[in-house]
Amino acid sequence: MTTRYTRDHEWIRLEGDVAVVGITDYAQEQLGDIVYVELPPVGKQLGKGAEAAVVESVKAASEIYAPVAGEVVGVNQVLADEPAVVNRSPEGAGWFLKLKVASRADLDSLMDPDAYKAFLETI
């Protein structure tokens, strides 16, 4: 399963019916040094586009939105102690949360890697 992307620079990767969500390399680059990540409680139901997490850089706080609707079934506890992992490995060890997605078809409306790459070139 390939990774999909939002225009707000979140990524989502489906593994079975659970999707892993994080922010893109472009997003971490734009945010700069990340000093705090606030994650949702496990069990929380998120609508598509709902605020899922907050990431704080030295300068400011930014919201991270759920790319699709679903239930939070896991969060990356490493980020509580070591938020800078998001800067070092945004699309790997710096993942934010796992979502049990309501409908796998919701991912189809998101950008594939090529489309996201093209989108970045328009910014």
Added chain:
Amino acid sequence: MSSAAPAETPLRETPLTRLHRGLGARMVGFAGYSMPVQYPTGIIAEHNWTRTHAGLFDVSHMGPSFLILTGRSDDAGADHAAVAAIMEGLVCGDIRGLKPGQVRYTLLLNDDGGILDDLMVARPIDPAWSGALYVVVNAATKESDFAKLAAAAGSRAQLRRSDDCALLALQGPEAADVIKAVLPAAAELGFMTYRSFDLNGIELVISRSGYTGEDGFEILVPPERAGEFWERLLDDRRVRPIGLGARDSLRLEAGLPLYGHDLDETTSPIEAGLAFAVSRRRREAADFPGARRVLGELSGTLARVRVGLLIDGAPAREGAEVTDEYGVVVGKVTSGGFSPTLGRPIAMGYLPPPLSPVGTRLGVRVRDRVQSAVVAALPFVPHRYLRKPAS
């Protein structure tokens, strides 16, 4: 991730803008200028570099200027007294008492004792320049400050703006060694003194001062030589360019207020913890704007004071409410962020005096949740200014 704010009117550039872009800086609009907020290594690395080596900042958006007496005599002391009298009508500092070459931090006040700006005022060391003051005001307030100064001066003095020049800050424990290699005489400046230098035909005005809590220099450079001088400093391996992001985290750790955030027209010098800027001679004469309120507060009636806060959890930003142990809102954060040196969030804000002692346990509201906070002594990170007796 939320998107950036829409662009507004075209931003002004400094003499160094092109060089910042070449260094890969991220440029942002600040006080009407396009300024580097950070370079590719990022704010934390820049912050730590300044605390351990030497950081070079472009602060050309600020307002350097010279107030110059119109009818100068051959009595240097009388000329200084005359130009000082113009300035003293607007600020609470002892300007007349400045020694030649001395720089003083002072406050521009309104008639209610509210702070219109904080600024540096300095007296030239060279008798040929007597009757002039070197004045550096904040970027966001410079138009109104300059208008106020020019109005106060009338025909008695002329305000010469130098904000087309580059203003650089070289800050950090290695700043003195760096400047020594370029211009040995500048390394001899005492803390809070300044003078002009000629460096192979580049006319420089250098003060030993800064906004990071570290030893360092602020250097006024003519625009046409600014790039060359900036690059010469950067050629030293101890020097790295530092953006406004780290400038903010450095000054926050140093407990230094930022105008427009920690200080505004409603804040008095005493509330802001800046009583040292109300010079003794001016207190005794009670002859500065808002003297009645300021002197009243000095003798006891104070509604709020500026404090430092150590925060647990997420950073508490400007505007965050501070609560007491019962959850009652008792104050507000005026600037806050992450301290790279302490590895935790810190903030400054205003609280009623009974809640201001160091160690007082409070809360701060961050996203509808209360996090614990404790009042801390300012500065958060000790100042390391040059301690050299005036020669």
